Amino acid sequence: MSTILDRTDAFCARFGLRIPILLAPMGGASPPALSIAVASAGALGACGALLMGRDEIVAWADAVRAETDAPFQINLWTPDPPPTRDAAAEGRVRAFLGRWGPPVPPEAGDMPLPDFDAQCEALLDVKPAVVSSIMGLYPPSFVGRLKERGIAWFAVATTVAEARAAEAAGADVIVAQGAEAGGHRGAFDASRAERDLVGLVALVPAVVDAVRVPVVATGGIADGRGVVAALALGASAAQVGTGFLRCPEAGIHHAWADALAHTLPEETMLSRAFSGRTGRSIATDYARAAVAPDAPSPAPYPVQRGLTTPMRVAGQQAADVHRMQPWAGQSAALAKAAPAAEVARGLWEEARGVLS
Template sequence: MPALHPALARAEAFAASYGLRRPLLLAPMAGACPPALSVAVMREGGLGACGALLMQPAAIRAWADAVREAGPYQINLWIPDPAPARDPAHEASLRAFLGGFGPAVAPEAGDATPPDFAAQCEALLEARPPIVSSVMGLYPPDFVARLKAHGIAWWANISTVAEALAAQAAGADAVVAQGAEAGGHRGCFDAAQAETGMVGLMALLPAVVDAVRIPVVATGGIADARGAAAALLLGASAVQVGTGFLRCPEAGIAPAWAEALGRARPEDTRLTRAFSGRTGRSLATAYVAAAAGPDAPAPAPYPVQRGLTQGMREAAVREGDVARMQAWAGQAAGLARAVPAGEVVRGIWDGVGHMLR
């Protein structure tokens, strides 16, 4: 029997250290990680995931209870931004603009806030997931110490070499290198750098691997075996897939969104702050284009913008109108397959094995 390719050997050793049969991870996508999707991935030996940004503590604990028997998983939280600056006059102009795309926006809509971060952290400790991950920054040192005391690994999502080094120094057990191709929110520590500091995964990944001593997970623009194999050859210990799972029936996203992903070319996505106030990559829809127009008011900061757009986003889902949906999409969206998630896992990993064995 021929020797195992070094890239495969590294990845399989990393997977085994977390109780996985395959080093293939579901990305923790807030609002698009129902337990059924994670369970389907976990049953094929991959890692389940929950993007818990918008979940109250009880919901975090319930999600963990729903999946824990199926295998290992991660739960992810955003590190909070500073309190946003409010501008009532500007928000009034945004409400008028958004009223052209959905229901009238109430003056208090921008007051909406995410769940309490400290309470969410306590819920993580109570849920005892094998892995807790962070995005948009680093967990405070006291919480990292408590994670370690509970035997919970911490993976830090990063988008630059400097962020990777900071995560390693703060005690992260692994870093998840997010290329600019990724769908959804850009995981930059500094929101102001999310659009000016974009680095593609194929450049970011080897630079991070060379800079840190801890394992590196690759994410962003990976949706088939070719992307996964390339990431492993560049030094990744595992690959994380987000948009590539969104067309699976277990994901349960709006049908119009799922159908649009299947038609998307890489150039059919763009970065926008128009949904939440934080930069993310979505399909280049009519609303996204209008919000970037010269006469449109600039988005408010996160989470004010998210509150202001909530009515429009909900109406778009009810009406099946992808033109106004928060339709996050990575640049490899067109490779996503409308098949069960287990088939996606097997297809990617069997293809990697064929290429690298």
Template sequence: MSTHPSHKSQAFCQRFNLGVPILLAPMAGVSPPSLSIAIMQAQGMGACGTLLMQPEAIHRWAADVRAHTPGPFNLNLWIPDPAPQRDAAHEQQWRDFLRSWGPAVAPDAADAKPPHFADQCAAMLDVKPAVISSVMGLYPPAFVQAMKAADIAWFANVSTVREALAAQAAGADVIVAQGIEAGGHRGCFDAHHAQDQLVGLFALLPAIVDAVKVPVVATGGIGDARGIAAAFALGASAVQMGSGFMRCPEAHLPRAWADAMAQTQPEDTVLTRAFSGRLGRSLSNAYVRAAHSENAPAPAPYPVQRALTAAMRDDAVKANDVERMQAWAGQASRLAQAAPASALVRQLWHDAQALMPH
């Protein structure tokens, strides 16, 4: 098959029943059905980050979306880390530190347990989306076999060429190449090396395209038609955008967060463990700067840190206070438009095609 960009994208769209090769990034906590519905109505692919969702919530999300549009969507789940090492004295340091940033942190806050991974996997199989994607590692072989038996495609999110090769060997149907520009959590398989393997999309994407035989989706720092066209020139079969859709009204983002993204230059975002214990890219706000200071404790491991900061994060959203919010944002956030998502998808693809060779 020709490697002309349009041929790759056409083949991808045909395979996944899409009209445009633009995918919504599955963002845990920022995946309202309304955003996927709008993108799917423009013939893109919807998505939901199910990390924080119980099985019944996963079923409810899918039912809400399917009640409005029959298009394809992607359900995403993190591969669990090993159980964290707990340190009571260190957790107390964080409770003391957080006292000036929000409500008092309950003594048992860090005991909170995430939803059960196996139950979430079973719920995703029950829903039978077009795509199930992984991040932070690879699904167990038995679950990969179950996906294939159900004719569900596996999209594996990776951040290095080595991870891409491992995902292909494990049976991934599509590789999602995530550049360091991406907002939110880094998709690194090994949390300990996340800060040592900071590869930008322009370097990562062609290297992965050259290394694997399956289609590659580009994500991270793509915010407008120029980024979309560039991704196709570098060998992508489709693009995935998160921050680029977060200012759309259907995303229901807190106003202060959405407004701050519009003013955010690439250098105004920062990689931090201060919210969850896992490395993620957020706006550089007052809390992050304080948490990175010499006087702050080192971040606790994931998900302990996430549980400790939950009260502050919830309070910040209620107060519309972006200086304390877990305000994930990619380096191309300023390109995000406060436009209806369906119209934005159509406009992005129209403009990107005009920039691509015919």
């Protein structure tokens, strides 16, 4: 136990935390209120800034800092190459989606993404304690500018090879994402996201043994037992996403939050059905239909995200979780409908109880 607590204490001291718990940066589900709440418990708040422009990133940081001086992380995706468009294939997807929601216009797939360079400049201006990456590595020039400003870089890795590459590129911490995680898989190579499915119990010790920097474990952790397991495997902290989604501060739709409470591990699934990038969601009627043999192949990211938008909006309006984008990790049913500060404190209190 002393070795584990020495490791967590060192991590917390380095990054200004009171407990070794991190909120996962979840795009579309990390409003300022959630980070403010977890920060009040001594955990690290987070923002998934994938779809946020420069002004939105600055506004998010300003809103958090208006309520707390605690540290937080902001996460960006490493951009994919421009997608290859296929009008005929997209037409088949549009026809399929039209059976689940309103008709999908051809231009729905023309989904613009925020300018990545402008997002990076916003991060440098905001100067969070931590900037994290997923889907690849930051350019060396940006890494250098982060280090000049004293901003730590946390790099998400789904394999040992990715972890080694991230450390070599200058990452200060590796976030080892197990295949149990909800939301998008962080694989550097999108084509390997559904093949290199390494569970957290195997991934964490392998990454810990392969790198010299601290490792944070994420994926399938939603209670104190999961935190203890991650720390026993060599992690210095645990990152939790789905475990916070039922908190009122997360602000997700009640139909999604309610469904999480009843979702068993085997009732989640991986697919590219929502965005074109592999992610884990509740195994809804739509998600299952989208991976059936007779379903059209999803369009590439972010075209598929645009094409599914009419269905997802209709699902929200109808409170129909089967037409939403209900991301969920395999431990979804462990998530508590309680204030986020209480959940964060409870994770560490339960973990300390198990350790002692």
